Amino acid sequence: MRGPAFLEKLEAALPGAVTGRNLEALDPWIEVAPERIADVSRWLKESSEPRFDALECVTAVDWCEPDPKKAAKVAWQPRIEMVYHLWSTAARVSLVLKATLPRWKNDTPGELPEIPSVAGVWRTADWHEREVFDMSGVNFIGHPDQRRILCPEDWEGYPLRKDYEMPLEYHGIRGR
Amino acid sequence: MAQLIDDDPRIIEFDVRTDEMLVNMGPQHPSTHGVLRLVLRTDGEIVSQVEPHIGYLHRCAEKIGENLSARQWIPYTDRMDYLAAMNMNLGWALAVEKLMKHEVSEKARHLRVLIAELGRVASHLVGMGAYGLDLGTFSPFLYAFREREKILDLFEEACGARLTYSYITVGGLTADLPPGWLDKCEAFLEQFEPVIQEYHALLTTNAIFVKRTAGIGVLSREMAIDYGCSGPVLRGSGVDQDMRRDGESIYTAMYDGYAFEVAVWKDGHYPRDHTYPAVPADAVLGDCWHRFFVRMLEVVQSIDLIRQAIDRYSACKGPLGEPLKLTEKIPAGDAYLETECPKGQMGFYVVGDGTPIPWRVRARSSSFSNLSVVHELCRGCLIADVPAIVGSLDIVMGEIDR
Numbered sequence: 001m002r003g004p005a006f007l008e009k010l011e012a013a014l015p016g017a018v019t020g021r022n023l024e025a026l027d028p029w030i031e032v033a034p035e036r037i038a039d040v041s042r043w044l045k046e047s048s049e050p051r052f053d054a055l056e057c058v059t060a061v062d063w064c065e066p067d068p069k070k071a072a073k074v075a076w077q078p079r080i081e082m083v084y085h086l087w088s089t090a091a092r093v094s095l096v097l098k099a100t101l102p103r104w105k106n107d108t109p110g111e112l113p114e115i116p117s118v119a120g121v122w123r124t125a126d127w128h129e130r131e132v133f134d135m136s137g138v139n140f141i142g143h144p145d146q147r148r149i150l151c152p153e154d155w156e157g158y159p160l161r162k163d164y165e166m167p168l169e170y171h172g173i174r175g176r
Numbered sequence: 177m178a179q180l181i182d183d184d185p186r187i188i189e190f191d192v193r194t195d196e197m198l199v200n201m202g203p204q205h206p207s208t209h210g211v212l213r214l215v216l217r218t219d220g221e222i223v224s225q226v227e228p229h230i231g232y233l234h235r236c237a238e239k240i241g242e243n244l245s246a247r248q249w250i251p252y253t254d255r256m257d258y259l260a261a262m263n264m265n266l267g268w269a270l271a272v273e274k275l276m277k278h279e280v281s282e283k284a285r286h287l288r289v290l291i292a293e294l295g296r297v298a299s300h301l302v303g304m305g306a307y308g309l310d311l312g313t314f315s316p317f318l319y320a321f322r323e324r325e326k327i328l329d330l331f332e333e334a335c336g337a338r339l340t341y342s343y344i345t346v347g348g349l350t351a352d353l354p355p356g357w358l359d360k361c362e363a364f365l366e367q368f369e370p371v372i373q374e375y376h377a378l379l380t381t382n383a384i385f386v387k388r389t390a391g392i393g394v395l396s397r398e399m400a401i402d403y404g405c406s407g408p409v410l411r412g413s414g415v416d417q418d419m420r421r422d423g424e425s426i427y428t429a430m431y432d433g434y435a436f437e438v439a440v441w442k443d444g445h446y447p448r449d450h451t452y453p454a455v456p457a458d459a460v461l462g463d464c465w466h467r468f469f470v471r472m473l474e475v476v477q478s479i480d481l482i483r484q485a486i487d488r489y490s491a492c493k494g495p496l497g498e499p500l501k502l503t504e505k506i507p508a509g510d511a512y513l514e515t516e517c518p519k520g521q522m523g524f525y526v527v528g529d530g531t532p533i534p535w536r537v538r539a540r541s542s543s544f545s546n547l548s549v550v551h552e553l554c555r556g557c558l559i560a561d562v563p564a565i566v567g568s569l570d571i572v573m574g575e576i577d578r
Contacts, residue, residue, distance in 0.1 A: 026274065026511050054401050056514065057523050057540035085512050085523070085540075089401055089415065092422040096512070124404030127548045135238075150231040150577060160239055 006048065013047065014039055020098075027085075029096035034082070037099050038116040038142070041084075045121050050091030055122035057085040058129060060136035064103060066163040078103055080113060080138060101138065103161075112139040119143055135160040195219065199559065203232050207310040207563035210573030212547075214566070218559060226554040226562060228547055233577035241537030246272040246346050246526070247502045249537065253524075254340035256539060257575040259302045262295035262331070263517040264575075265344040268539075271524035272346045274426050275511035276504070281497035283489060284348040285430050290485035291334070291344060293478040294361070297368075298327045299518035300471045300478075303570040307468060308379055310567035311388055316378045323371060326364050333357055347500030358486055365479055372475060380472060381453045389465040390458035393553040393565035400462070403552070404545035407520030408474065409569055411440040412467030419516035427515055434484050439473035441466070450476050464568035471570070474518075503532040512540075519543050519570055539578050543571040 007030065011018055017040050020031030032040045044052040061081040065071040071078075084097040101113040112133075117140035119125040129140045130149040137158030140146055148155060157164055166175040201207070201214040211232035217225040237252045244252075246268075253268045254261040266288055273280065280288075305320030328338045334353055335343035343350055379385045395405070400413040410417055418438040420431045437447035441461055446452060452473065459465040506528030514523040520542025527536040546569045553565050 026509060055404060056521070057512065057525060057538065059525055059536070059538045061510075061527055061536045063535075083510070083525070085525070089417060092417075094512075122404070123399075123402045124545050124548060127544060128404075131544075148231075150234040152231070159236065162242075 010040070010043060010048065013043055027094070027096045029083075029098050031098045031100070034099040034101055034115045037082075037084075037097070038118055038121065040097065041118045041121040044086060044095070044097075050088040050093060052086040052088045052095055053122075054087040054089055055084060055118065055124050055128070056087050056094070057083075058118075058125060058132055059083045059085075060132045060138055060160070062103070062136060062160060062162050064162040080136065082115060082132075082138065084118070105139075112137050114139045114141050116141050117143040117146075134158070137161060196224070201562070207567065209306065209310075209566065209571050212566075212571070212573055212576075214550075214562065216554075216559065216562065221558050221560075223554050223557055223559055223562060226551050228550055230544075230547070230573070230576050233573045235578065237578045238537055238539065241534060243533065245503055245532040246506060246534060247500065247504070249534075250342045250345050251340065253539070254342055255574055256541065256578055257299070257517060257519055257522070257543070257572050258339055259572055260295045260299035260518045261339060261341050262291050262344060263299075263515065264522065265342060266292050267513065267515040267517065267522045268524045269344050269346045270427055270515060271511055271513040271526050272506065274424065274513050275507060275509060275526055275528055276346075276500075277507075278347060278500065280348045281494055283492040283494050283496050286485050286489040286492055287349060287353070287496070288344055289430055289434065290361075290482055290489060291331075291349075293481040293485065294327055294330065296478045296518045297475050297482075298324050298331075300475050301327075303471055303518070304375060304379065304468070307567040307570070308385075310563040311385065313378075313385075316375060319371075319374065319378070323368055326368075330357065330361055330364065333360070345499045346504070348497045350499060352496045358490060361482070362486060365482060369476075369479060372472070375472065376453050380469060381456075386456045386458060386465060388560075388564055389468060389568065390456055390463060391460050392464045392557065392561050393568060394460050395462045395467075395549060395553060397462070399549065399552060403549040405520070405549055406542045406545065407516065407518070408439075408467050408470040409520060409546045409549075411438070412470045412568075413462035414441045416440045416442055419514055419521055423516070424513050427513065431481075433488075434481055436477050436481050439470045439477060446473060447477075452476075464564050467568045467570075471518075505530060505532050506534050514540070517542060519572060519575065520546055522575070539575075541575040541578065543569070543573075543575045547571050547576060 017036035018030050019033050064078045065074050080101045082099040086095045105111040105113050132138050133146050134148040134151050168175050197218045199216040203211040203213045213229040215227045216223050241249045250265055253264040257264050301320040301324045305317035308316035332338050335341050395413045397413050397415055400410050437449055508530045510527040512525040514521045522542050523540030525538040526534050529535040554562055
């Protein structure tokens with residue numbers, strides 16, 4: 001896993017999918033174009049050497065500074081970064097996949113950014129993606145049952161986003 | 177929103193056939209290990225579908241973590257898996273230390289092993305006792321809690337708390353052990369080891385227990401890995417994986433030099449370093465009985481580890497070291513670390529941005545993935561098997577909902 005050979009095979013099998021990499025980081029990662037994430041995942045699970053048969057964690061990191069004065073000073077671009085932590089049971093190595101999404105689709109607030117679901121590749125992604133949808137508002141295309149998992153079904157807003165504001169009230173209970 | 181509720185039947189009720197029943201094992205239920213709602217669609221006594229609803233214990237720990245420094249977030253990890261809070265603290269502390277590239281002293285490492293394994297014993301005692309309670313037998317529950325009380329007394333002497341310790345912290349531990357603690361711990365182990373045979377007689381080899389768990393809820397290897405199961409659920413299906421041996425180097429370094437056998441069925445048998453009851457004829461690898469048995473084996477392995485840790489901690493000459501400052505800066509970058517907690521592999525992901533407050537914290541809960549497999553396991557079982565299956569997964573809602 002820790003070698004350019006593995007990455008060469010991936011790039012040969014799926015040209016254009018890998019858009020960045022840092023194999024010397026603390027947790028070696030490769031960045032994948034969002035629309036190709038399902039193809040890359042399937043390749044990593046089925047055709048790669050070692051086979052990454054376990055998806056450990058799906059996280060969405062919201063890079064957004066809600067305070068406009070501080071936002072002018074940050075070095076990074078506002079985006080949502082999807083981070084997938086993979087594990088190979090046979091080889092006992094891990095790999096991180098990252099994908100960068102815009103915070104809102106077409107920069108329209110309210111329109112959720114989209115990424116293909118990997119629930120067809122690893123069945124554990126079903127619940128992890130439901131949680132990311134619930135907490136960070138990412139739309140997973142092709143997810144079998146995308147609905148909120150931790151918040152109540154009729155909750156509005158995506159709590160883990162940095163610009164989230166608690167609703168004023170929820171069914172008569174004061175929010176803030 | 178109102179229109180969505182009217183149009184989408186999944187939200188309020190399933191489309192129920194006239195000969196099917198919808199049974200709700202509601203959030204308050206003695207057998208669901210916390211606030212878990214299971215909606216069963218049954219045809220008489222046979223369950224055709226189980227749908228778990230979670231989120232009743234969601235306390236937004238991850239959002240809170242974006243406003244607190246790493247050390248300040250330790251108490252929130254306590255409240256995730258509150259039955260094994262020491263291991264939760266350890267997981268988060270190690271994840272942050274991995275990102276900071278900070279190494280704790282050798283004495284602290286041995287003490288962490290000691291405390292973590294004692295926490296594993298305490299958690300498995302609850303898992304075992306509560307499982308008996310789910311199946312209807314009250315005595316093992318009380319016997320297990322009698323032993324657990326002694327462990328909680330030891331923890332109370334060490335750090336002042338019985339359930340939510342915040343003892344293991346970023347950079348080491350908050351305080352060293354009080355004098356006389358190691359002797360009390362050894363006395364507890366001396367007294368506890370023969371009691372485990374009682375539990376084997378009460379549950380493991382009990383004909384009724386075997387009838388209710390053997391062959392029930394069989395989880396295959398491939399399904400276990402695909403659903404992200406970990407810990408005893410994974411090892412009960414025969415997958416040889418234990419993060420204490422296979423995980424990140426910062427974690428396996430803690431267990432370097434400790435002799436222990438991973439409790440997994442390999443080459444046709446479980447580890448032979450201790451004597452265990454024989455596997456019943458009806459038990460199939462991957463069923464509830466095997467998941468339960470793996471926990472019993474792990475208790476014995478943990479006792480060995482605790483004894484080794486006591487020796488190595490006592491022999492260690494160096495200082496324990498101080499934990500890091502409350503406002504220690506977290507370097508920019510991200511780190512993910514999974515530790516072998518009693519319920520499974522608990523992962524912590526921390527994204528730092530150079531300030532003491534992390535940008536994002538994520539707790540990847542083992543019980544979350546373990547519970548997701550219940551709808552596969554419960555297909556076609558009887559209603560009475562549902563608590564047997566859910567109990568064998570040994571979930572805790574604090575961890576699932578965070």
